[in-house]
Amino acid sequence: MPNKACVRAHTNIALIKYWGKRDETYFLPMNSSLSLTLDKLYTDTMVVFDGTFTEDAFYLNGEKQSEKETKKISKFLDLFREEKKTGLRARVESINHVPTAAGLASSASAFAALAGAANLALGLDLDPQRLSTFARRGSGSATRSIFGGFVEWDMGTCSDDSLAVPVDDAGWDIGMVIVAVNQKAKEVSSRIGMKRTVETSPFYPAWVEAAKKDIVDIKAAIAAKDFVRLGEITEANGMKMHGTMLGAEPPLSYWEPDSIVAIKTVQALRKQGIPCYVTMDAGPNVKVLCRLSQAETIKAALSEHFAADKLIITEPGQGIRELTE
Ligand code: 2P0
Structure with a gap:
C-alpha cells in the first residue's frame, strides 16, 4: 500500500x-x-x-x-x-x-x-x-x-x-474573468444560507423547476458550442438563485455595491458587441464567463473600476491529478 x-x-x-x-x-x-x-x-x-x-x-x-x-x-x-x-x-x-x-x-x-x-x-x-x-x-x-x-x-x-x-x-475559446470584490468572511455560510432558502423562500419551488429546465438547455448549448446561449442561460440561472434567496426569511443577499459596478460594466460591454455574462455565488465576487480570446479586453474595461490584483483571468481547468515528486 x-x-x-x-x-x-x-x-x-x-x-x-x-x-x-x-x-x-x-x-x-x-x-x-x-x-x-x-x-x-x-x-x-x-x-x-x-x-x-x-x-x-x-x-x-x-x-x-x-x-x-x-x-x-x-x-x-x-x-x-x-x-x-x-x-x-x-x-x-x-x-x-x-x-x-x-x-x-x-x-x-x-x-x-x-x-x-x-x-x-x-x-x-x-x-x-x-x-x-x-x-x-x-x-x-x-x-x-x-x-x-x-x-x-x-x-x-x-x-x-x-x-x-x-x-x-x-x-472552444472559453474563459472566465473573476472580479474579487472583497475577501471578508461571509456572514451567512452557504450551508446555512441554502437551508434557510429551502425552508422559508416561497420562490424556492419555482427555482427548482427553473433549474431543471436550465440544465437541459445549457447542455444543449454546450453540445452546439453556442456561446451566447450558454452565457444567457448562465446569467439568468445565477440571478434566479439570488432571487430565491431574497425571498427567504430573513432575506439573504451576498451582493455589495461593487458587485453591481461589475455587473453594469459587463452589461455595457455586451452593448458594445462583446459577449460576456455574469454569475455570482454565495459572496460578492462576480465571475464573468467570456471568450478566452476577449478576456483581456474585458479585464481592461473592469480595470477602470477595480485594481489589477482584483481581476483574475482564467482558462478552463482539468480534473484531479496526482502530483509526483
Ligand atoms: C454552487 N454554491 O453550485 C453553489 C452556488 C454557492 C452558490 O456550492 O453545504 O460549499 O458544503 O454542500 O458546496 C457552495 O456551497 O455547500 C455552493 P455544502 P457548498 O457552486
Whole structure:
C-alpha cells in the first residue's frame, strides 16, 4: 500500500447552481447543477496514513488547524477508512493556490483534492465517478471538481448515483474573468444560507423547476458550442438563485455595491458587441464567463473600476491529478 499521496484539484464555478439539499446527511441536492472547472484556482493536498499516528492532524498553508477544523477532515476521512476497513490515522497538508487578495478559497477544490489523495493513499482504487460521491460528502460543490471542463453534478436518486459527469472539455475559446470584490468572511455560510432558502423562500419551488429546465438547455448549448446561449442561460440561472434567496426569511443577499459596478460594466460591454455574462455565488465576487480570446479586453474595461490584483483571468481547468515528486 502506498499510504501517502499528493493530489491537485481545481475549483469550479457553477453555471447552473446548486442551492439546497434534499438530504443533509448524504449531501443530496434538490437539483442537478453544472460547472466550469478553473485552471487558476486550485488546492494541493498531501495525505499520509501511518500506524504510529494516534490522531488525525490537518495543516493548511503550513499552519496547524484547530480541533474544530480537524474534526471536519476526520469525519470526511472516516468515509475512506470505512471503505478500506482500517483505523489508520492521517496527516493532511493542504496548500491553497489562490491569487493573493482574491478571497476565493474554496471547499470544492479542498474536498476534491482530499478525496483524491485519500483514495490513492489507501489504495482504494475508486473510479472518478465513485470518487465524486465521496467528495460530495465533504462539500456539494466538490463533487464537480473531480473532473475538468464543463461538469454536471447529476442529482441522482440516492447517495450512490448522485455524482459528477464530465460534459465537455471546454476547449472552444472559453474563459472566465473573476472580479474579487472583497475577501471578508461571509456572514451567512452557504450551508446555512441554502437551508434557510429551502425552508422559508416561497420562490424556492419555482427555482427548482427553473433549474431543471436550465440544465437541459445549457447542455444543449454546450453540445452546439453556442456561446451566447450558454452565457444567457448562465446569467439568468445565477440571478434566479439570488432571487430565491431574497425571498427567504430573513432575506439573504451576498451582493455589495461593487458587485453591481461589475455587473453594469459587463452589461455595457455586451452593448458594445462583446459577449460576456455574469454569475455570482454565495459572496460578492462576480465571475464573468467570456471568450478566452476577449478576456483581456474585458479585464481592461473592469480595470477602470477595480485594481489589477482584483481581476483574475482564467482558462478552463482539468480534473484531479496526482502530483509526483
Ligand atoms: C454552487 N454554491 O453550485 C453553489 C452556488 C454557492 C452558490 O456550492 O453545504 O460549499 O458544503 O454542500 O458546496 C457552495 O456551497 O455547500 C455552493 P455544502 P457548498 O457552486
